[in-house]
Amino acid sequence: MAVEQLLLNSLIRAAELGLLSLGLTLLYGLLRFANFAHVEFAVVGAYLALFFNRSWHWPLPAAALLAMGLTGSLGLAVDRLVFCRLRHAAPVMLMITSFGLGIALREGVRTLWGPAPQLYPLPLQRPWLLGPVRLTPLQLGILGAALACALLLHLLLTTTRAGMAMRATADHPELAQACGIATERVIGSVWFLGAAFAALAGVLMGAETQLHPNMGFAVIIPVFCAALLGGIGRPYGALLGALLLALAENAGLRVNFGALLPGGSWYLPTGYKDAIAFAVLILVLLLRPQGLLGGKRPR
Amino acid sequence: MQTWRIRLTGILLLLALGPTVQAAQGEVVIGLLTPLTGTNAVQGTDIQRGVALAVERINAGYAVPLKGNLRLPFGPGVLGKPLRVLVEDTESRPASAMDAVRKLVNVDKVPLVLGEYASGISLPTGQFTNAQGVVQIAIASTSPALRDIGPFFFDVMGLDDVAGRALARFAVKDSGARRFTSIVPNNPFGVGIELHACKTLEEEFGGQCVAKVRYELEKPDYRAELQAAFQGNPEAGFYTAYGTEARLLFKQAYELGLKPPKGWYADYLTMWSNEVAQTPEIAEGVKGFEVGVSGDFYEAEYAQAYRAKYGEAPLTSFGAYAYDATWLAALAIQLAGKPDPQAIRAALHVVDDAYLGVTGDKTFDADGMQVTETYQWFIYTGGKLKPYPYPGE
CATH class of the missing domain: 3.40.50.2300 (Response regulator)
Structure with a gap:
């Protein structure tokens, strides 16, 4: 297979991981805690879109938008009902709470929709042949959606008052509050945004493959790895981390490690694909714990 | 040929003289592990249907086919009691299957478990039932590792x-x-x-x-x-x-x-x-x-009844294996004379030689695995x- 196809596959994987790690890293930037429940918003969003698509017969893009809004609201509700009360708790408590919340969300989806994998009623995607690569319309949509979200976030953070408030709160919450910024409202809007992005990632992953209650938990390591790799708390770092990790995952299985010996041929067994993300995570934590763009330190 | 004829005669006698009591109290309860949800939901549903078809015939009374073009009037029920199967959904996951088999063995105290479909699930559940001294008959699991589980584990499909x-x-x-x-x-x-x-x-x-x-x-x-x-x-x-x-x-x-x-x-x-x-x-x-x-016997004995009961053709091949496993279990319990795992285990090695399966010869070898399989x-x-x-x- 062409290297170009490998790069394209990595880009698609990076788009999905990037959308998820964006919300995770934004929230860490504000609250300095690793939200293990974050990936479950992808599952909730994906299944909500399935519900609106199947039961209300909404086209998938409209169903996805509504699912994003509802999942964003769920994120907001989770903050107001749970994490708002733990604002000054130790990070380990927040982490454990988020872990429990993640299980509750995942099992809630399993209870409502069942454990069997499900599909959006989409026609078979016939790939376009673009030189050495094959690209389906859906994959183009995934790349476009991820790019649009990244651009939107960039504009939000750099050109709007809300974005400035987010950055100010992330840098120094007490000072931001003293300057009249409603930090709780900022935190709420980041919960909404992160959960909505995660919902979109869930819909895109579900559309390209299939929906499964474990689809969020299945990517938890790559998502955290992408956020850490880029520098936790750094939105652009999360996107860069997702890209590098996706490349490592796809290329790792194609490198002939046996070539180090004369005439040798040995490829990493595919069963170890998940280990690539772990290996990258360990290397980052050992060699550059602050990540590529320099992560935010715990307060 | 001589061997199975001798054994067949023995079974006929034993079954005829067995402790069939009209309208005895209670039920004979066995378990079924099957994936009704998850990746193998279609196969699991078909397996449940195959078992249900066999149970329906057993409880109504049925002339079960034996080798040598014979039929043995069987039932109604087993040991004079209705046969009931407790169905547990494994969700196509080993962890859920282990919860289910523990429930069947420890809470429901079943002497025999049918299933599972996947080798990756039959292996751990089989090791558990074997350790507990409960008989398990795998429906469609084919890993060679199953051969080593132990004397209480059987399989109705070739490895x-x-x-x-x-x-x-x-x-x-x-x-x-x-x-x-x-x-x-x-x-x-x-x-x-x-x-x-x-x-x-x-x-x-x-x-x-x-x-x-x-x-x-x-x-x-x-x-x-x-x-x-x-x-x-x-x-x-x-x-x-x-x-x-x-x-x-x-x-x-x-x-x-x-x-x-x-x-x-x-x-x-x-x-x-x-x-x-x-x-x-x-x-x-x-x-x-x-x-x-496939074939005339499969069609007449299983597929027609399946279509009549469910209104569609068999979903997969595996329901027919489940049907055979259920009949083997019922025959063995009847021959054992009591729902005791040790006696059922011994009886399975006898009834397998006589029973004519809709999926072919169902003879177990010494390890409880199938001697032959047809493709x-x-x-x-x-x-x-x-x-x-x-x-x-």
């Missing part, structure tokens, strides 16, 4: 050493290829198929598996695995996958334009033929085998499995 060899011989004879790729689930079943298919390819035909991919179940993306499967420019491929994973693998391979020049050769085609029905193009031209479920060859084309002539026949 993968037989299946892997059969697949490799068919694939080489049909395609003429010698360079194969192999893609299998990373569990005892998949690995068993890979080992035996590749070994047969190398030892009997001088060929080679140029790539061996073992994929993890329930992953959202298999593109990297598929690309790895095509390293080494294979001419053809061995393909093993469960329902919804098979659909995802075929779909992603289709999108990536990855198809061996001389095609895929798959085992147990009905493991995924229903799941890909929505987009049949993705599996067009796949050839392979299905276990022995039929098909091609998946136009969204359907169509019979395919075995090369050279």
Whole structure:
């Protein structure tokens, strides 16, 4: 297979991981805690879109938008009902709470929709042949959606008052509050945004493959790895981390490690694909714990 | 022939003289582990239907077919009591299956468990039931590792050493290829198929598996695995996958334009033929085998009754194996004279010689595994499995 196809596959994987790690890293930037429940918003969003698509017969893009809004609201509700009360708790408590919340969300989806994998009623995607690569319309949509979200976030953070408030709160919450910024409202809007992005990632992953209650938990390591790799708390770092990790995952299985010996041929067994993300995570934590763009330190 | 005739006579006598009591108190309760949800939900549902069909006949009274063109009036019920099957959904996951089997054994105190479908689940549940001294009859599990579980474990389908060899011989004879790729689930079943298919390819035909991919179940993306499967420019491929994973693998391979020049050769085609029905193009031209479920006897004894009861043709081959397993269990309990696992275990090694299965001969060897298995060859084309002539026949 062409290297170009490998790069394209990595880009698609990076788009999905990037959308998820964006919300995770934004929230860490504000609250300095690793939200293990974050990936479950992808599952909730994906299944909500399935519900609106199947039961209300909404086209998938409209169903996805509504699912994003509802999942964003769920994120907001989770903050107001749970994490708002733990604002000054130790990070380990927040982490454990988020872990429990993640299980509750995942099992809630399993209870409502069942454990069997499900599909959006989409026609078979016939790939376009673009030189050495094959690209389906859906994959183009995934790349476009991820790019649009990244651009939107960039504009939000750099050109709007809300974005400035987010950055100010992330840098120094007490000072931001003293300057009249409603930090709780900022935190709420980041919960909404992160959960909505995660919902979109869930819909895109579900559309390209299939929906499964474990689809969020299945990517938890790559998502955290992408956020850490880029520098936790750094939105652009999360996107860069997702890209590098996706490349490592796809290329790792194609490198002939046996070539180090004369005439040798040995490829990493595919069963170890998940280990690539772990290996990258360990290397980052050992060699550059602050990540590529320099992560935010715990307060 | 002489042996089974002698045994048959013995069984007939024992069953006739057995403790059949009219309208005895209570029920005989056994368990069923089957995947009603998850990746193997279609197969699991069919298994439940096969068991239900057998139970219905047992409780109504039925002339059960025996070898030698004989029929033995059986029932109503077992030991004069209605037979009841407690159905537990394994969700196609070993962890859920373990919870279910613990419940059946420790809470419901069943003497016998039917199931599961997947080797990766039958193996741990079988080790548990065997340790507890409870009989388990696997429905469609085929990993050679099952042979070593112990004296309380039985299986009504031939193991993968037989299946892997059969697949490799068919694939080489049909395609003429010698360079194969192999893609299998990373569990005892998949690995068993890979080992035996590749070994047969190398030892009997001088060929080679140029790539061996073992994929993890329930992953959202298999593109990297598929690309790895095509390293080494294979001419053809061995393909093993469960329902919804098979659909995802075929779909992603289709999108990536990855198809061996001389095609895929798959085992147990009905493991995924229903799941890909929505987009049949993705599996067009796949050839392979299905276990022995066809012929006049299968049709008259099982398929017709199945259609009458469920209003459609059997979903997969596996329901018929479940039907046979249920009958073997009922016959063994009747012969044992009591729902005692030790006695049932011994009785299974007797009734297997007499019972004529809708899926063929059901004789167990000393390890409780099937002595033989029959395969039929098909091609998946136009969204359907169509019979395919075995090369050279």
